Amino acid sequence: MKLADNKAQKSLLRRKMLGQRQRLTSDQVKIWSQQVSQCMLKDPLFQQARTIMGYASFRNEVDLSPLLGRSLMQGKQLLLPVTDWEKQQILPVAVERYPADLRPGRYGILEPARDQKLWPLEAIDLVLVPGVAFDFQGYRLGYGRGFYDRFLTQLPRHTKIVGVAFNFQLVPTVFPEKHDVPLPVIITERGMINRLGSRRI
Template sequence: MEGRMGKQTKESLRRFFTEKRNQLDPKIVRNTSAKIVQHLLHHPIYQNSNTLMVYLSFRNEVDLTLLIENAWQQRKKVIVPKTNPTNKQMVPYFIQSWNELEEGNYGILEPLICDKNPFPIDQIELVLVPGLAFDQEGYRLGYGGGYYDRFFDRYRKLPYLIGVAYDFQLVQHLPRDDHDYSVNEICTEKGCIKL
């Protein structure tokens, strides 16, 4: 776990962790992602959840492909967010195959919505949350758009939130704002840490 980040700004931390993650070798990303996915697959919350929201990785984020395919095999409902840059909102959609995705905003794969209705957020039991970094209290450093915070604002009672990260993305403390949400656990290649 990285040490205390001091008084660094969120922007300088974003640059630092983005650069560090972008330097990862593709083989390291693949192997480390597979270890993290194994921890998630054996997690009781994942095993007992019928509906989960995932992210689709880009730029060396932890790759959840194997978990998504396992969820489909287990007949779980896989929910993927579609972003709306105009109002900075994420809208969840149920997908059943890779064919239901297209490159969307920011170059990230997103659901082809066509005539689909958004998935009811109160039916999502587990959300796997990406981040550039997480701290010991579960607060995350995202890309700065506030999409996840605004998404979580819509809940009366939050689903279970698991941050997904490489071990080097864990730090003692991150700067935070009043509107920031924390996750319940963080899963890395070393295991899952309940907070």
């Protein structure tokens, strides 16, 4: 497939999936999000991690608030991304109180204050990554700016990465490009899915 065709397919899929997500009711988002958090809490990837980078949900993304709050209660170090729009990158910043430490950033996305501690990448055990869609090969479709794509390639090999989505966001293909790197695990309200579609509850 030509690059232009590939980008057009990705754009169409992005619009379709965002439309579906926006049509979810608040009750659906709440219930499914709680199920995602419960699945993650039971998984060794979470239980063994000491430092976890999550995200603040936006526009009906999976809301990880129960998981993030529990992380702090269990004495784990919680990180959330701050977006540097000038440098086109996201930065992992420490959060001591969730959600009290968060402030609205650009587009109203909640993020830590910029004067909070910036965390070294090599000290992150687990990163939870939102997406517009994922396929069964582990490839992720984001919002099209490449912030997470660039961030994930900088992480050390020991850092575990989990894509986070609702089950309807799993599709046959997200039309990956050569530079795209697949994620090893995706979690939905139905459980953990290893790359190539093997599901573990």
